Amino acid sequence: MGIWILNGQVVEPASKKMVQKHLFIENGLIQQMTDATESVNTEGHEVIEAKGKLVSAGFIDMHVHLREPGFEYKETIESGSRSAAKGGFTTIACMPNTRPVTGDVETVKYVLDKAEQEAIVKVLPYASITVNELGRELTDFQALAEAGAIGFTDDGVGVQNAQMMKDAMARAKQLNKPVIAHCEDDSLVTGAAVTEGAFARKHGLKGIPNESEAIHVGRDILLAEATGVHYHVCHVSTEQSVRLIRQAKQLGIHVTAEVCPHHLLLSDEDIPALDGNWKMNPPLRTPRDVEAMIEALEDGTIDMIVTDHAPHSEEEKAKGMALSPFGIVGLETAFPLLYSKFVTTGKWTLAFLLEKMTAIPAQVFGLQTGVLEVGKAADITLIDLETTKAVDPSTFLTKGRNTPFTGWELKGWPTLTMVDGNIVWAE
Ligand SMILES: NC(=O)N[C@@H](CC(=O)O)C(=O)O
Ligand SMILES: [Zn+2]
Numbered sequence: 001m002g003i004w005i006l007n008g009q010v011v012e013p014a015s016k017k018m019v020q021k022h023l024f025i026e027n028g029l030i031q032q033m034t035d036a037t038e039s040v041n042t043e044g045h046e047v048i049e050a051k052g053k054l055v056s057a058g059f060i061d062m063h064v065h066l067r068e069p070g071f072e073y074k075e076t077i078e079s080g081s082r083s084a085a086k087g088g089f090t091t092i093a094c095m096p097n098t099r100p101v102t103g104d105v106e107t108v109k110y111v112l113d114k115a116e117q118e119a120i121v122k123v124l125p126y127a128s129i130t131v132n133e134l135g136r137e138l139t140d141f142q143a144l145a146e147a148g149a150i151g152f153t154d155d156g157v158g159v160q161n162a163q164m165m166k167d168a169m170a171r172a173k174q175l176n177k178p179v180i181a182h183c184e185d186d187s188l189v190t191g192a193a194v195t196e197g198a199f200a201r202k203h204g205l206k207g208i209p210n211e212s213e214a215i216h217v218g219r220d221i222l223l224a225e226a227t228g229v230h231y232h233v234c235h236v237s238t239e240q241s242v243r244l245i246r247q248a249k250q251l252g253i254h255v256t257a258e259v260c261p262h263h264l265l266l267s268d269e270d271i272p273a274l275d276g277n278w279k280m281n282p283p284l285r286t287p288r289d290v291e292a293m294i295e296a297l298e299d300g301t302i303d304m305i306v307t308d309h310a311p312h313s314e315e316e317k318a319k320g321m322a323l324s325p326f327g328i329v330g331l332e333t334a335f336p337l338l339y340s341k342f343v344t345t346g347k348w349t350l351a352f353l354l355e356k357m358t359a360i361p362a363q364v365f366g367l368q369t370g371v372l373e374v375g376k377a378a379d380i381t382l383i384d385l386e387t388t389k390a391v392d393p394s395t396f397l398t399k400g401r402n403t404p405f406t407g408w409e410l411k412g413w414p415t416l417t418m419v420d421g422n423i424v425w426a427e
């Protein structure tokens with residue numbers, strides 16, 4: 001038995017226009033896409049009526065913290081994958097800052113096994129660059145790649161030593177794997193929780209300077225040029241980083257970059273109080289940086305959108321701005337936020353937003369998904385573009401409740417998610 005998705009709105013990649021289509025799915029693949037004016041025989045098959053809904057390739061999030069092993073009270077591979085599915089994501093890449101750190105073959109296998117058993121979306125693990133993300137000794141890249149790691153990153157901390165980073169890039173290049181960098185120079189960050197800017201001044205707080213990110217971006221671009229590796233910059237947040245990435249791309253250096261919804265939508269001036277739900281790393285920057293992020297995404301300097309979904313417990317976040325851990329959840333609000341703030345306002349086309357969350361991440365990381373095409377995996381999400389709903393953390397499937405977006409009235413809520421032709425989540 002196959003599945004017909006009838007009368008859905010599909011954005012055609014070539015024309016970028018919305019067209020009404022019927023999709024037929026069987027054996028995990030998209031078998032047919034026909035114009036909705038044609039009649040189709042659905043006999044003997046399951047039918048999903050998608051009239052008025054957007055039918056998109058499932059979203060891809062290349063930056064997610066699933067917290068397992070070790071921090072299961074914050075999130076598990078299972079709960080994180082359910083959160084992803086509810087957010088319309090069908091593929092997520094998970095960060096290695098777990099306990100133990102995903103920096104040995106055993107842990108990579110553990111993550112993959114758990115994902116195979118319990119995850120309802122596709123989970124792609126990164127492995128750490130250094131043992132325990134301590135920056136002292138490289139991990140065994142070859143063994144980790146053979147075990148299934150798709151790239152290398154010490155996300156959560158920056159690699160402080162330039163020679164260490166250069167050696168990592170040289171090894172990754174040999175294996176044809178990317179290096180994904182959390183850019184942060186510890187000698188410029190001294191225990192601050194927010195950016196240097198209006199909020200820090202108002203509260204008499206020390207700020208995290210923009211240079212602490214950009215100095216690593218600049219260093220690493222030079223090292224990527226020297227080694228020829230694919231270098232991917234995590235959660236870009238500063239105007240200066242964007243400037244450096246733009247120049248590197250013009251020079252033909254193999255650099256790609258990601259940005260998070262919160263860095264496109266919020267600045268430090270929006271932070272209402274010393275509240276842990278507004279604390280993340282990198283921090284919310286100045287309005288000028290936010291403008292630079294939007295411009296960089298629009299001109300292709302920044303390639304894709306990721307959430308940096310970083311769940312923490314309510315107890316941890318209740319410790320406030322100074323003492324709570326960095327990070328906010330993102331999987332269940334990403335699309336509605338961006339759709340409501342950038343597409344319904346006419347700033348971006350729907351096609352533009354979708355490609356930043358589907359086709360481009362697939363292209364950049366060489367994934368066999370991210371497009372709605374006959375013969376491709378049926379990783380599909382249906383979205384209600386009309387109904388307005390408020391963000392309500394009590395309805396989240398993630399274990400995390402840590403979001404600054406509570407109460408935001410948004411459109412663009414996913415209603416059904418399919419992975420390899422199986423419905424894994426429906427409203
Ligand atoms: N982004 C965050 O604020 N936190 C992340 C770490 C990271 O992405 O650097 C986490 O693991 O909690
Ligand atoms: Zn990071």
Ligand SMILES: [Zn+2]
Pocket residue numbers: 063064065095155156308310
């Ligand atoms: Zn992260």
